[in-house]
Structures are given as structure tokens and as C-alpha cells.
Amino acid sequence: MAVVADAGGSPDGKFAGALRRPLTPKTGILSHIASTSLGRNIGIGILLLILSFLTLYPLSMLFYGSLHSTPPGMAGEFNLDGYRQVLSAENVLILINTVGISFAKTIPAITLAVLLAWICARTDTPGRGVLEVLITLPFFIPPILTAMAWGMLGNKQVGVINMAWQWMTGTTDSPINVYSYGGIVWHMMQYSTPFLFLFIVDSFRAMDPSLEESSRMCGASRWFTFRRVTFMLMLPAIVSSFMLSLIRGIESFESPLFFGLPAGITVITTEIYNAINHRATPAYQYATALSFAIMAGMFLLVIWQWILLRGRSYTTVTGKGYSPNITKLGPWRWVTFSFCILFFIITVVLPVGQLAVGSFFKFFGFYSWDMLTLDHYSAVMQNKDFWRSLSNTMLLGLLGATATMILGGIIAYVTVRTRWRGRKLIDALAWLPWMMPGMVLGVGFLWAFAMLPGPIPIYGTIWALLLAYMALGTPISVRVMSSAYHQLSFDLEECSRVHGASWWQTLWRILIALAWPSFAVGWVLTFFGIIRELSASILLYSVGSEVLSVTLLKLWANGQAEQVSVIGLMMMLLVIFFRWVQLKLIKQRISTL
Amino acid sequence: MSAVLVEDVSRTFGDVIAVNRVNLKVERGEFVTLLGPSGCGKTTTLRMVAGLEQNTGGRISIGDRVVSDAEKGFFVPPDHRQLGMVFQSYAIWPHMTVFDNVAYPLRIRRKSKAEIEQRVMATLRLVEMDKFAQRPAPALSGGQQQRVAIARALVFEPEVLLLDEPLSNLDARLRTQMGDEFRALQKRLGITSLYVTHDQEEAMALSDRVVVMHGGHILQIGAPEEIYQRPVSRMVAAFFGSPNLLDAKVSACEPEAGTRYFQLTVNGNGWQGKARASEKFEPGESVLILVRPESVRVGDQAADGALSWTGKIVSSIFRGPRTSIAIETSGVRINIEAPAILGLKVGDQVKVAVPAGGAWAIRPEDAQK
Numbered sequence: 019m020a021v022v023a024d025a026g027g028s029p030d031g032k033f034a035g036a037l038r039r040p041l042t043p044k045t046g047i048l049s050h051i052a053s054t055s056l057g058r059n060i061g062i063g064i065l066l067l068i069l070s071f072l073t074l075y076p077l078s079m080l081f082y083g084s085l086h087s088t089p090p091g092m093a094g095e096f097n098l099d100g101y102r103q104v105l106s107a108e109n110v111l112i113l114i115n116t117v118g119i120s121f122a123k124t125i126p127a128i129t130l131a132v133l134l135a136w137i138c139a140r141t142d143t144p145g146r147g148v149l150e151v152l153i154t155l156p157f158f159i160p161p162i163l164t165a166m167a168w169g170m171l172g173n174k175q176v177g178v179i180n181m182a183w184q185w186m187t188g189t190t191d192s193p194i195n196v197y198s199y200g201g202i203v204w205h206m207m208q209y210s211t212p213f214l215f216l217f218i219v220d221s222f223r224a225m226d227p228s229l230e231e232s233s234r235m236c237g238a239s240r241w242f243t244f245r246r247v248t249f250m251l252m253l254p255a256i257v258s259s260f261m262l263s264l265i266r267g268i269e270s271f272e273s274p275l276f277f278g279l280p281a282g283i284t285v286i287t288t289e290i291y292n293a294i295n296h297r298a299t300p301a302y303q304y305a306t307a308l309s310f311a312i313m314a315g316m317f318l319l320v321i322w323q324w325i326l327l328r329g330r331s332y333t334t335v336t337g338k339g340y341s342p343n344i345t346k347l348g349p350w351r352w353v354t355f356s357f358c359i360l361f362f363i364i365t366v367v368l369p370v371g372q373l374a375v376g377s378f379f380k381f382f383g384f385y386s387w388d389m390l391t392l393d394h395y396s397a398v399m400q401n402k403d404f405w406r407s408l409s410n411t412m413l414l415g416l417l418g419a420t421a422t423m424i425l426g427g428i429i430a431y432v433t434v435r436t437r438w439r440g441r442k443l444i445d446a447l448a449w450l451p452w453m454m455p456g457m458v459l460g461v462g463f464l465w466a467f468a469m470l471p472g473p474i475p476i477y478g479t480i481w482a483l484l485l486a487y488m489a490l491g492t493p494i495s496v497r498v499m500s501s502a503y504h505q506l507s508f509d510l511e512e513c514s515r516v517h518g519a520s521w522w523q524t525l526w527r528i529l530i531a532l533a534w535p536s537f538a539v540g541w542v543l544t545f546f547g548i549i550r551e552l553s554a555s556i557l558l559y560s561v562g563s564e565v566l567s568v569t570l571l572k573l574w575a576n577g578q579a580e581q582v583s584v585i586g587l588m589m590m591l592l593v594i595f596f597r598w599v600q601l602k603l604i605k606q607r608i609s610t611l
Numbered sequence: 612m613s614a615v616l617v618e619d620v621s622r623t624f625g626d627v628i629a630v631n632r633v634n635l636k637v638e639r640g641e642f643v644t645l646l647g648p649s650g651c652g653k654t655t656t657l658r659m660v661a662g663l664e665q666n667t668g669g670r671i672s673i674g675d676r677v678v679s680d681a682e683k684g685f686f687v688p689p690d691h692r693q694l695g696m697v698f699q700s701y702a703i704w705p706h707m708t709v710f711d712n713v714a715y716p717l718r719i720r721r722k723s724k725a726e727i728e729q730r731v732m733a734t735l736r737l738v739e740m741d742k743f744a745q746r747p748a749p750a751l752s753g754g755q756q757q758r759v760a761i762a763r764a765l766v767f768e769p770e771v772l773l774l775d776e777p778l779s780n781l782d783a784r785l786r787t788q789m790g791d792e793f794r795a796l797q798k799r800l801g802i803t804s805l806y807v808t809h810d811q812e813e814a815m816a817l818s819d820r821v822v823v824m825h826g827g828h829i830l831q832i833g834a835p836e837e838i839y840q841r842p843v844s845r846m847v848a849a850f851f852g853s854p855n856l857l858d859a860k861v862s863a864c865e866p867e868a869g870t871r872y873f874q875l876t877v878n879g880n881g882w883q884g885k886a887r888a889s890e891k892f893e894p895g896e897s898v899l900i901l902v903r904p905e906s907v908r909v910g911d912q913a914a915d916g917a918l919s920w921t922g923k924i925v926s927s928i929f930r931g932p933r934t935s936i937a938i939e940t941s942g943v944r945i946n947i948e949a950p951a952i953l954g955l956k957v958g959d960q961v962k963v964a965v966p967a968g969g970a971w972a973i974r975p976e977d978a979q980k
Binding site for chain 1: 662720
């Protein structure tokens with residue numbers, strides 16, 4: 019049987035690059051085609067093309083637009099006016115606001131996250147498994163929902179908290195006002211803490227207990243050990259979470275939009291939004307220049323993060339399964355338990371409760387029996403915009419999550435499992451959106467779609483949103499899938515090949531069969547990301563292609579807080595359902611692997 | 612016709628030559644072991660036979676079929692080579708049961724359901740894992756995983772079974788037991804096996820022939836006894852245990868009657884005697900005399916022509932079944948594995964001797980070039 023050099027790719031990534039070099043000049047025709055790997059080059063080319071369109075193209079259009087004097091798609095001249103406008107005194111204040119708010123929320127959020135992670139991973143607090151699920155839940159709730167709920171809870175005039183305070187003290191003063199710096203920070207903290215918790219908890223859990231035990235054996239106290247061993251080992255994880263939280267804080271849009279704008283506090287994302295949406299004549303050049311400048315700033319931040327973390331990632335996680343040291347807290351374990359529950363109540367129960375309550379009363383803020391009504395439910399049911407945006411969101415969520423995960427799965431395979439030339443470039447391109455705030459990417463795509471030749475009518479359709487979501491989701495999907503592939507040893511694939519399975523059979527029966535739980539988990543994550551996305555959507559939607567978050571924002575702006583509550587409640591149910599599915603998947607995976 | 616034929620096979624990774632013009636022939640039913648330190652090219656050789664690595668030079672045949680010929684650019688991918696392989700990590704697919712793991716090669720070959728059922732169970736019985744057929748694969752101990760990996764490699768009756776350090780992940784006791792069991796199975800079924808290990812005891816206990824590799828080259832091929840007792844070079848000798856290697860000069864050399872060996876008379880620093888060699892030496896040439904520590908007898912009256920020394924014991928380590936002692940005599944230090952019951956102590960003056968046939972002469976390295 020003469021089967022010539024396996025075409026179409028090789029499962030043994032280790033030396034596949036060397037393996038595919040033509041061996042001698044006098045090879046046969048068939049093997050020549052196989053050894054020059056036409057198919058592989060075409061595949062790489064297509065992948066590069068897709069990725070360039072998703073990331074490089076909007077980025078370069080951003081640069082183009084920042085120099086262009088007129089809105090996208092119109093004739094104009096090139097000048098530096100946009101950048102001149104960026105360099106103004108107000109913008110210094112905006113920059114200070116943005117960075118200051120981000121620091122102000124990162125420091126308490128990371129402290130809280132470390133504390134909660136320690137409680138869940140390293141103490142005998144009762145019900146830790148359930149607590150962990152409850153603590154991380156706020157991360158999955160779209161921030162637009164909690165923002166609206168807190169807008170109602172912390173309203174100076176009719177907010178429940180202030181009303182309760184007045185009822186308890188008998189006074190008429192309102193101590194809480196969410197429309198303030200404090201409100202922005204408070205809201206950001208709520209979804210940033212569980213996010214940081216997710217990052218940190220595994221490095222707490224996966225630490226080899228002997229590292230700490232040996233410190234104790236050297237005579238160090240428990241506290242000394244925590245400071246000098248446990249904490250120091252955790253430091254890379256904490257520093258990288260810190261940087262990530264800082265970056266995400268700068269990118270954040272919902273909190274400053276809801277709580278900052280009414281109070282006259284502007285940050286960079288809301289400034290970009292204002293320049294395009296809230297001015298008499300949209301200042302595209304200024305907004306684009308600002309976007310490009312912030313992009314550059316993000317780039318510097320990311321480089322700083324690299325420098326900080328270079329050579330500092332201690333591998334405390336080994337393949338061995340051991341249970342970490344558990345600190346016995348005695349009666350204190352009920353204190354830690356209550357602390358976690360309190361966190362859950364504040365971040366989930368209060369806002370969701372507000373949405374539920376708000377949805378059943380005629381006017382929010384007036385809670386008496388005779389105000390109870392189901393009118394808002396029927397209003398929402400009859401609202402055509404709601405149904406259209408719901409179906410748009412669902413369609414985009416399903417399509418977007420699937421497409422993003424498939425793309426991410428392929429990119430991760432190429433970069434992790436093969437030695438193909440060009441894989442480094444693919445990896446870099448796929449990572450590019452990581453440092454682009456949704457708002458910035460939205461502006462980039464605005465230009466990108468407008469600059470496309472006429473016969474490609476993407477602008478203003480839901481496909482524009484789909485592409486933006488895919489770009490935003492790709493870094494995460496690549497990360498999820500490459501960590502899944504990293505865990506599978508090459509032996510598992512090679513063993514299949516030796517025992518008679520072809521490359522395709524191996525891909526299907528071994529690699530995909532083993533990686534699909536990660537795929538599903540990543541899918542749900544991406545899906546969440548899409549249904550919560552606001553900042554790019556708000557720039558790219560047009561009539562007919564609204565998504566839920568945009569509709570919610572419009573309703574809110576019209577003062578229909580009660581209908582917002584109804585829709586918010588439905589979205590919450592959706593979130594809880596998908597989170598439940600995801601947890602079930604993870605559990606299954608852990609029990610089988 | 613041989614089961615595996617490796618002719619002039621080389622493999623380079625960039626500038627690094629991992630395997631350098633290796634020639635090897637494995638007969639049907641034979642158990643051949645590639646032995647060497649890590650990085651010697653043994654695993655690469657095995658992977659080239661498997662088709663997981665492509666040889667950059669030479670030709671590989673399995674049975675009567677050429678599977679890879681670098682000069683002609685001809686290469687059969689691993690799935691068309693009809694081989695069974697046991698990986699170091701076992702590579703038991705964690706998303707399948709024991710049964711599914713073993714059935715995999717048969718399902719790929721589109722066998723009927725009944726045949727799969729029957730052959731998988733028969734193979735599992737062979738490795739005594741039939742009770743665990745429905746167990747999920749991750750719920751197995753190391754030894755059980757190893758049995759499943761062997762069953763999976765055997766189930767479709769491959770032409771050759773390849774094993775890549777299959778015992779190295781087991782603890783010492785289990786390693787010996789699994790090794791012996793596998794050797795018994797291999798003999799019973801007559802499976803041609805190509806085995807890779809860095810453990811010399813394992814190699815000697817299991818193999819029909821051992822291939823000693825170093826730096827991408829084959830140093831020696833031979834039966835375990837031959838490799839151990841009659842190494843061709845210092846490197847091979849030093850790879851097995853820690854032998855005494857003594858410098859000496861040849862004073863006479865004559866062919867041994869009835870064998871292909873030569874009988875040498877050698878002179879060391881203050882000692883002399885007879886040693887065997889595989890090649891002819893000229894009188895006056897330097898040789899290295901190899902004496903295995905366990906071949907040295909303490910207190911024996913030296914027979915005619917045997918090597919013997921008298922010296923003081925400078926160290927003594929009790930190891931249970933035996934005592935490792937070292938004696939020093941006129942600048943020569945000799946390590947000896949002596950029976951523990953002799954009760955030897957440091958400082959004792961003893962006479963030691965090597966019985967005829969216990970001393971083997973090899974050319975010193977610098978003289979080989």
C-alpha cells in the first residue's frame with residue numbers, strides 16, 4: 019500500500035514543522051504537493067484573512083479615521099484636528115477621572131476577592147461549594163441590569179435604601195446617592211470582585227500544601243507563612259489580576275454611563291460615546307482620535323503588565339491532585355460564612371429584588387398595595403421593539419458564540435498543536451482585541467464598515483454586530499481552547515494514529531471528544547459576553563438591529579424603569595439558566611476526567 | 612524475513628542529529644530492547660518505526676513492506692502501519708471506558724459488533740482486566756492502566772508491538788511484576804516486540820536481545836548476557852552497574868580452544884593473570900580489564916592463572932543480601948560485592964580473586980580510534 023506523506027496536517031505538533039520540509043529534491047509529484055502543503059498554506063491564509071478583517075482592519079481604520087476630517091464614508095481631508103482636540107484641559111480631567119475611578123475600584127475589589135477566595139478555598143467555612151457559586155454569580159449578570167437596579171435602589175429621592183433610612187431614623191435626609199463617584203466605584207466593584215475571585219481562587223486552591231508545610235516545619239508561624247510563602251506564591255496571580263482589573267476599569271462603560279453622566283462625571287468611554295451620540299453634530303474625528311489614543315495607552319499598560327510579570331509565574335499548579343491545607347476557623351467560620359452571604363445579598367439579592375419589586379408596581383418608588391399591577395408585563399409583551407431586540411440578541415448570541423468558539427478552537431489548535439509557519443502571527447492577531455475596549459472597537463468597526471466597497475452592505479445590519487462580537491470574544495475563546503489542548507498530551511493523539519485512526523478520525527474521536535466540555539464552557543462564557551455587551555452595540559446598532567441591552571437603555575432613557583425591570587428580570591432568569599447548565603457541564607467534566 | 616528492518620536510518624532536528632545511521636533487524640517473535648540514557652535516540656528510533664516521526668535518512672520495513680524510504684520520499688503514515696503501541700503515559704483516553712479504549716482499534720477497522728465484543732473481552736481476559744471492562748478509564752490505578760494499554764495494543768493482532776518505557780511510571784515492585792507478566796505473555800503469544808527503556812535491569816530481564824544506544828549510535832547489539840559479560844567498549848561496560856576497570860598490558864594472546872574468543876595474559880601494576888577478549892591483541896598493547904564486583908571471590912585460593920589481589924578493606928556497606936566492600940592494593944581500588952555472611956570489617960586484610968572467565972579485556976577508548 020503506497021500512502022504518501024500524510025496530507026492535510028499532522029497531529030504531532032512537536033516536530034511537524036521539520037517533518038513537513040521536503041526531504042529530497044527528487045520526490046514524486048504527489049508527495050511534492052503534500053510536502054509543500056498547499057492545503058495548509060491555504061488554510062493559514064484564510065485564517066489570517068478572517069483575523070485581519072476582525073482585528074487589524076478596524077484598528078487601521080481607527081487610525082485612518084482619526085486623521086480624517088469628516089464622518090465615515092464622506093469625502094474630506096486629512097489633518098491632525100482630532101488629536102489637537104484630544105489634547106485639552108478637560109481631557110486631562112477625564113483621564114484623571116478614568117484612571118482614578120479604576121484604581122479606586124480595583125484596590126477594594128482585589129482585597130475583597132483575595133479574602134473571599136481564601137475563605138472559599140482554604141478554610142472550613144460551611145457550604146463553600148455553594149458559596150463559591152453564589153459569589154461568582156454577579157460576574158455573569160449583565161452590568162446594565164445591576165446598574166439600573168442600583169439606579170433605583172440608590173436614588174436620592176425615591177430609592178429604597180434612602181427610604182428605609184428615613185423610616186428608621188425619622189429624618190428626611192438621604193445619605194445615599196449613587197449618581198456620584200462613589201456610585202460608579204460601588205457598581206464597578208460589584209462585578210469586578212467576582213471576576214477577580216475567579217482568577218485568584220484556583221491559584222489558592224491548586225497550591226502544593228507541602229510548600230506551606232515546609233515553612234511551618236522551619237519554625238514559621240501560620241501568619242508568617244501566609245505572608246512569606248502563600249502570599250508571595252500568589253503574587254503573580256494577584257499582580258496580573260490587578261492589571262487586568264485596572265484595564266477593565268478603564269474600559270468600563272455601563273457604570274460611568276448610568277451613574278457618572280447624570281452627575282456630570284465623564285470618563286473616556288462616555289466621552290467617546292457623547293462625542294458621537296450626544297452632540298448636535300457628531301464629532302467623529304475627535305472621537306476616533308480619542309479612541310486611538312486610548313488604544314495606545316492600553317498598549318502601554320499591557321506592556322507594563324508583561325514587564326511586571328516577566329519570569330514571575332511560579333508553577334504552583336502541578337498535575338498531581340492534592341487537597342490544599344484547610345484552616346480550621348472554629349466558631350469564626352460562621353463569621354466568614356455570613357460575610358460571603360452578605361456579599362451575595364448586596365450584589366445579587368438586592369438588585370434582583372429591586373427589579374422584581376419594580377416590575378409589579380405601577381410606579382417605581384411608590385410601593386403600596388393598591389399600586390400593584392401586571393400592566394408592565396403586558397406592556398412588554400406587546401412591545402414590538404422588545405421582541406425584535408430579544409430575537410436579535412438570541413440570534414446573535416447563538417450564532418456569535420458558536421462562530422467565535424469555532425474560530426477560537428481552530429486558532430488555538432494551530433498555535434498550540436502545530437508548528438506551522440505563521441502561527442505566531444495568528445496568535446498575535448487573535449489577541450489584539452484583548453486591549454481594545456468595546457467602545458474603541460465599535461468606533462473602529464464604524465469606520466471599517468463604512469469604508470467597505472458598496473456591494474458589501476454590512477453597516478447597519480445585525481451582521482455588523484456579529485462581527486464586532488466575534489472580534490471581542492476571540493481572545494477569550496482562544497484562551498479557553500488553548501488551555502484545553504494544553505491539558506491533552508500528544509500521546510493521546512499519537513496513540514490513536516498508531517492504532518489505525520486517520521488524522522480526521524483522531525481529530526474527531528479524540529481531540530474534539532476530549533475538548534468539547536471546554537468548548538461548551540467557553541461557549542456559555544462567550545454567549546454571556548454577547549448578551550451583556552453594550553458599548554460596541556450602542557455604536558453599531560441601527561433601527562431593526564437593536565439588541566436587548568440597547569432597548570433597555572432606550573427604555574431607561576425614556577423613564578420607563580418599570581418595563582426595564584420586567585425585561586431585566588427575564589434576562590436574569592436566562593443568566594441563571596445558562597449558568598446552571600454551565601456548572602452542570604463543569605461538574606460532569608470533573609467527574610469524568 | 613524479519614519483522615522489522617531498520618537500514619541506515621537517521622533523524623536530524625535542524626542541526627542536531629538525534630539518530631545517526633542506525634541498522635537493526637528484529638526477527639519474528641523476538642523481543643528486542645533499545646537501551647540507553649535519555650537523549651540517546653532510542654525513543655526517536657521507536658517513533659520512526661511507528662511513523663510518528665519521519666526519518667530523514669535510510670529505510671524502514673515492517674514485515675515484507677517498506678514503510679518509509681527517505682531517499683524516495685516515501686512515507687506510510689502511522690495509521691497504515693498495523694502496529695500496536697504502548698506509550699510511557701499509557702495514553703488511556705479519559706473520555707472512554709476500559710472497553711471502549713480497547714475496542715477503539717477494532718472500531719476504526721470497522722469490525723462487526725459481535726467480533727469487537729468477543730475480541731475485546733478475550734484480550735481483556737488475557738491481561739486479567741475483564742472485570743473492569745465497564746469502568747471509566749480515569750478510575751484505574753497505574754498498573755491497571757498499563758494492562759489496558761497493552762490490551763489495546765494487542766487487540767487487533769498487530770505485526771509488531773512497540774513499547775515506549777511502559778514500566779517507568781510504576782513503583783519498583785509493580786514494575787518487576789508487570790515486566791515478568793508481560794514477558795510471559797509475549798512468549799506465549801509470540802508477539803514481535805520492540806521495547807524502549809533506560810533501565811538496564813529491565814532490559815536484561817525481558818529481552819532476547821538488547822540494543823545499547825548512545826548519542827544516536829548503536830554501541831552494541833547482543834543477548835543480555837553477552838552485553839553484560841562481554842561488552843565491546845568501556846561505555847557499554849559502564850552502562851551496566853559500576854564495574855572495576857583496570858589498566859593492564861598484554862603479555863601474550865592466543866585463540867581459545869573451541870570458542871571465538873582469545874585468551875590473554877595481562878600484567879597490571881603488581882598483579883597478573885588471564886582474561887578473555889573478543890579480538891586479537893598484540894603483546895605490549897594496553898587493555899582495560901573488566902571485572903564485575905559480584906564476580907570477585909573473597910578469601911578463595913586463587914586458581915592457576917586467575918587474577919588475584921591482597922589488600923586492606925577501606926569501606927564496607929551492608930546492603931542486606933550482600934555487603935559492598937572496597938579494597939585497596941598497590942594503588943588499585945577494587946569494588947566487591949561479597950556475601951553478607953562473611954562479616955568483613957574495614958581494616959581487614961583480605962585476599963580476593965577472580966575465577967577464570969570473570970575477567971574480560973576491552974580496548975581502551977583512545978586506542979579504539
